Amino acid sequence: MTEAILYKKLTNGKVQCCCCSHFCLIAPDNFGQCGVRQNQGGKLKSLNYGKVIAEHLDPIEKKPLYHYLPKTLTYSLACVGCNFSCLNCQNYDISQVDGQLLKINEGLPTTQPTEIIQRALQAQCPSISYTYTEPTVFAEFALDCMRLAKEKNLKNIWVSNGFMSQALLELILPYLDAANIDLKFFTEKNYQKICGGKLAPVLANLIWLKKHSVHLEITTLIIPTLNDSETELKNIAEFICQKLGAETPWHISAYYPTYRLTEFPPTTQKSIGQAQAIGLSSGLKYVYPSPL
Numbered sequence: 001m002t003e004a005i006l007y008k009k010l011t012n013g014k015v016q017c018c019c020c021s022h023f024c025l026i027a028p029d030n031f032g033q034c035g036v037r038q039n040q041g042g043k044l045k046s047l048n049y050g051k052v053i054a055e056h057l058d059p060i061e062k063k064p065l066y067h068y069l070p071k072t073l074t075y076s077l078a079c080v081g082c083n084f085s086c087l088n089c090q091n092y093d094i095s096q097v098d099g100q101l102l103k104i105n106e107g108l109p110t111t112q113p114t115e116i117i118q119r120a121l122q123a124q125c126p127s128i129s130y131t132y133t134e135p136t137v138f139a140e141f142a143l144d145c146m147r148l149a150k151e152k153n154l155k156n157i158w159v160s161n162g163f164m165s166q167a168l169l170e171l172i173l174p175y176l177d178a179a180n181i182d183l184k185f186f187t188e189k190n191y192q193k194i195c196g197g198k199l200a201p202v203l204a205n206l207i208w209l210k211k212h213s214v215h216l217e218i219t220t221l222i223i224p225t226l227n228d229s230e231t232e233l234k235n236i237a238e239f240i241c242q243k244l245g246a247e248t249p250w251h252i253s254a255y256y257p258t259y260r261l262t263e264f265p266p267t268t269q270k271s272i273g274q275a276q277a278i279g280l281s282s283g284l285k286y287v288y289p290s291p292l
Helices: 101-109 113-124 135-151 166-175 188-195 198-209 230-244 269-281
Strands: 007-009 015-017 038-041 041-047 050-061 075-079 127-130 155-160 180-182 215-222 250-254 285-287
Touching: 015 041, 015 269, 038 075, 075 113, 075 135, 075 215, 113 127, 113 135, 127 135, 135 155, 135 166, 135 230, 155 166, 155 285, 166 198, 188 198, 198 215, 215 230, 230 250, 230 269, 250 269
Parallel strands: 075 127, 127 155, 155 180, 180 215, 215 250, 250 285
Antiparallel strands: 007 015, 038 041, 050 075
């Protein structure tokens, strides 16, 4: 447990978290939307600092990043929690916080940033990826790791929903080398209904990251009837092409029923192919369909 890096103290013991674009107003003893930031006595505490719940050596292509350090392994880690509540979350057992997951988090040993760097170096990985859940909600730990990684010439990668605040972006920018960001929908309605988030901050953050020369790749999960229309896919592809650049890779992945979103059929190969064709016809140079 550590004090959060980005928050404001308000009247009546309340605080406002400034780590992501929810900007949660949190009363004493209450939690932010992520479930791992708590107002304790008028101070915002991060409950998941160093509480690493997942660690793996992954091919960097799994992030997915196809145009950054290809054919290398990346030391991948996650702490509990997420600032989205996606109904189709594939990692819901470590991202969607409830009482049981908080107990699991509390029982995890506390890993120090120096240990993460040592493990990455021992594994001869050229990079560390903050992934699986949402690095925004373990930003304090991620940032401490990122600073040390930079000293050891390790690259830092975020795999994120892109809903972080501008203030957090500015904090991590000196240490952030690459990112894969989910662009889940191109409508505010489905961002709110399916993810519990908003589209506009994600779009703004994507433009900001590209402007500041962070290597950027985009992923969209194709969900039948929700975002697989020609209009929506074209809007996504044109945004990437026009605002982020035609050379920005777009990864198209397939949905399968999971967690709380089980009423739709799995994405077909035909649908994936149609999305790829739309991306290429919109001017994108690199559109990568995921295998089913």
